[in-house]
Amino acid sequence: MLTVKNIQENRDKFIELLAIKNFNATDLIDQVLSTDQLRRDLQKQLENDLAELNGLSKLIGQLYREGKTTEANEAKTRTGQLKDSSKELKEKHRKCELELKELIIQIPNIPHSTVPTGKGEEDNLEIRKGGIFPDPELTKKPHWELASDYKLIDFELGVKLTGAGFPVYINQGAKLQRALINFFLDEGNNAGYTEILPPIVVNEDSGFGTGQLPDKEGQMYHIQDDNLYLIPTAEVPVTNIYRDVILQEDQFPIKNIAYTPCFRREAGSWGSHVRGLNRLHQFDKVEIVQIRRPEESYKALEEMVAYVESLIQKLELPYRVLRLCGGDLSFTSALTFDFEVWSAAQKRWLEVSSVSNFESFQANRLKLRYKEKGDKQSHLAHTLNGSALALPRIVAALLENNQTENGILIPKILQAYTGFEKISNQ
C-alpha cells in the first residue's frame, strides 16, 4: 500500500515500474487520484460546517451564561441545520475514504529498478552459485526414502494425527530439527539479532499490517470462533511488534530473529513436487527481520543476503542465489533474493530462503514511523525480512546430499548441536 502523496508525485514512474511486475496500474492509479480529490473536497466542506458548529456552540454557552436565552435558541436553529448537513457530509467522506483505501490496497508494492523483467520463476536471474555438488552416483535415494530407512520422519503417522503435510519427526530426525533451530538462532545472536519468541496465533490487524490480509486470506489457517490466524511466518508477529510505533533515531538498527512453527494451507498444491518435505502445512523456520531508515535499507538487504549465504555455506550445501524477476516477486516486496539448495536425489533446486526489502509498503500499513532528532515530521521506516532458514528443505538436502552406504553424515558445524556425527541404524 502506497501513500497517495507518493502516487501523486510519481504517477508515471510508478506505472512504468509496476509494468515490471506485469501489472497495468494506469486505471487504478487514476482512480486513486480522482477519489482522493473528491475526498479532499468533501473534507473541506465538512470541516467548514464543523468549524461553524463549534463556534456557535461556544457562543450559545456564552449567551446562556449571560441569560440571553432567546438569542441562544435562535442560534440553535442554525446549529440544527449544520448538524444535518455535517452528518451527511461525514457519511460521504467516510465512504470516500473507505473506497480510497480499498483502491490503494490493490496496488502492489513498487518494484526496485534492478528487478529483472519476466513472467515467472523461469525468468529469475541467477546471480551466484556456490558449494560442492555431490556425486550423483552416490546420492540416489530421495529424502523420503532415507527418512523412512533411518526412521527419522513418519509421514503416515502425521496423516493419522492431523492430515497430509504434518509430518512426525522421530529420534534422530527430531534431534536434527532441534539442532538446526538452535544453530540458526545462535548464529543470528552472534550476528547482532535480538531473539524473540512471539505468539504463533495473531489477530486480523497483524495479518493486515504485514500484507497477508486481505491478499492471502485463503493461505492462512483461520480460527473462526476467535477470529485469529495461525501465522504463516514469524514475519507477521515480529514485524507487527512495531505497528503504530514511532521509533527514535537511537533505536536503529532494529534486528530481530525468531524461531516459530509456520502454518500454510497451500491450497491448490499437489503432485510429485510436494512429496516428502518439499511442501508442508506445518514446518519450522527461523526468520530475521530488520527495520531501517530508508537510506540504509538496501545496505541492510545486502547484509542479510550475505548472512543467509554464510549459513548455507556453513552447512556445506550446494546453493544458488536468485534475483527474483517481476513476475515472481510477491505483492508486498520491492526486491527479493531467493536462496535455493541443490537436492541431489531429486535433481532439482529447493527454495530455502527468501530475503526481501519491503521498503515502506508494510510500514505504511503498520503506521511504523521514525523521527530524527530535532525533526518535526515523522517518516515511514523500511522493513525487511528473510528466512534464516526454513528447515524442511534444508533437511531434505542434508539427507540426500550426505547419504553414504553406512549412514548420513552430519555437517561438522552441526555435530555439536546434534550430539552425533552420523545418522545410522545402530
Add this chain to the structure above:
RNA sequence: GGAGAAAUGCCGGAGUGGUUGAACGGGGCGGUCUCGAAAACCGUUGUGCCUUUCGGGGCACCGGGGGUUCGAAUCCCUCUUUCUCCGCCA
C-alpha cells in the same frame, strides 16, 4: 468462568457537561548561571489530516465503536484490555 474496580499526553496523575489538546509533578530538549558539572531559574515538549498570500488558519483524536446534547475526556450503550477477590488449571 463468577463478582467488583479501572483505562487520560514520554511517565505519574488531576479533571463528572461550555476558551481543556487537556492542571500539577517527573522526564526529555533549549537557554541563563559555571572553567566544567550539579543545583536553581526561564522557556519548550502528542498524532494524523485539510488549507495557506508560508505568518498562519481549520478539523479529528483522553482504550475501540456507537448514542444523547447547541456543546462530551466528563452522561448513556457496547466491545476490548488491565487490576483485585473467588473458582479452575499447565
